[in-house]
Amino acid sequence: MSTPAVSAVIRRRKADGGGEDGEGIAQGGIVLTASHNPGGPGEDFGIKYNEGLGQPAGEEFTDALYDKTLEISSYKSLNSPDIDLSASIGTQYQLTSTSTVTIIDPFEIYLNTLKSCFDFDQLRKFGAKEGFSMLFDGMHGAGGPFAKRVLIDELGLPESTVMRCNPLSDFGGCHPDPNLTYASELVKKMGLLPDGSADTSLDRSTLPALGAANDGDGDRNLIAGAGFFVTPSDSMALIADNWESIPQFARVGGLNGVARSMPSSAALDVVAEARDIPCFVTPTGWKFFGNLMSSKESFDGKDYGPFLCGEESFGTGSDHVREKDGLWAVLAWMSILSKANEEVGDGEALVGVADIVTNHWKVRVCIVLS
Secondary structure, eight states, X not given: OOHHHHHHHHHHOXXXXXXXXXXXXXXXXXXXXXXXXXXXXXXXXXXXXXXXXXXXXXXXXXXXXXXXXXXXXXXXXXXXXXXXXXXXXXXXXXXXXXXXXXXXXXXXXXXXXXXXXXXXXXXXXXXXXXTOXXXXXXXXXXXXXXXXXXXXXXXXXXXXXXESOSOOTTGXXXXXXXXXTTTHXXXXXXXXXXXXXXXXXXXXXXXXXXXXXXXXXXXXXEEEETTEEEOHHHHHHHHHHTGGGSHHHHTTTSOSEEEEETTSOTHHHHHHHHHTOOEEXXXXXXXXXHHHHTHHHHHSOOOOOSEEXXXXXXXXXXXXXXXXXXXXXXXXXXXXXXXXXXXXXXXXXXXXXHHHHHHHHHHHHHHHHO
16 A cells, blocks of 8 residues: 555544445554665665554654553564455454454545545546646556556546556665656656756657656655656645645635645745745654644644645645645646646647746746735
8 A cells, every 4th residue: 555545544444444344443554664764674664653643653652652662571473374465355364362354445545535635527537638648657666556546547547647557576676766866767758857957859749748756655756747847845835826726625715724844945935925824834754744734633723724735855745644645746736737728728738837837936926026
């Protein structure tokens, strides 16, 4: 499962299971992930814990957990039967009298979560519009199958839309980081040079309209247009300024809060001031965004939802889950493009990513200078 899918499942499990995936509200989730915190014999995976709202464990929890480790005097192991992960949904394996493993659908809850954020019918219609094409790089990570399920199966885009969406244990020998260096194949196909500038020898009209990449666990993202790279800080600012394009935000009249990590640029701050949206700057770490998104639930504080947040290291997310979500960011940009091209007729040139970003800053700079 991708990291945002794990968060969605933790948040949305019901006491009765809500279907075929067994019973029980999730108190949290232990996640083995190709993360920034390497562990294991080959240091090829990390272990992290998400709490009951789907958010990364906060400092209070991790401090208490560390204190518990100081009291460990022994441990027990369990010889469990082989568990077939390809078994039918709902298959159960009884490990002890109180411990059961249940096979769940890794897609259903996450897909329904995304459908609550976006208008899939409109995105499907825009995806078939003349002149639009997309290229998505899964970087052989866990997010690839989720991207195929959404982009190909649900939105009807052609198979040529996706590349490297088959998860591999060694990520195909690449480093699954969605940036200009490691997503170099996608960058080149989007008409960009290694530094993110446009390759002026190419005709933009022959390039995909939207390019994107996810990292190894599907939570971070790179966004590009034809011959145009969108920095992570700009991407977040543009999503905030175009909230009317995203049903999750538009149906309730806009955003009630935004936040960025301290090292991110102040692009979001400019938009938040112009749009009169509360804006926060946090230390690096998604758990700090989680505190804001769950302010009402966890601290009986103000409800800042709907909420948008992001960081300089290609992470973008909202309060639909409590993790950054690369595929959500891709659908947000597809929604922005769809809205921008509502009045564009067949045969006319589409409004592109480059147009949206450059026009955005022309307007915002004029407002600031005036």
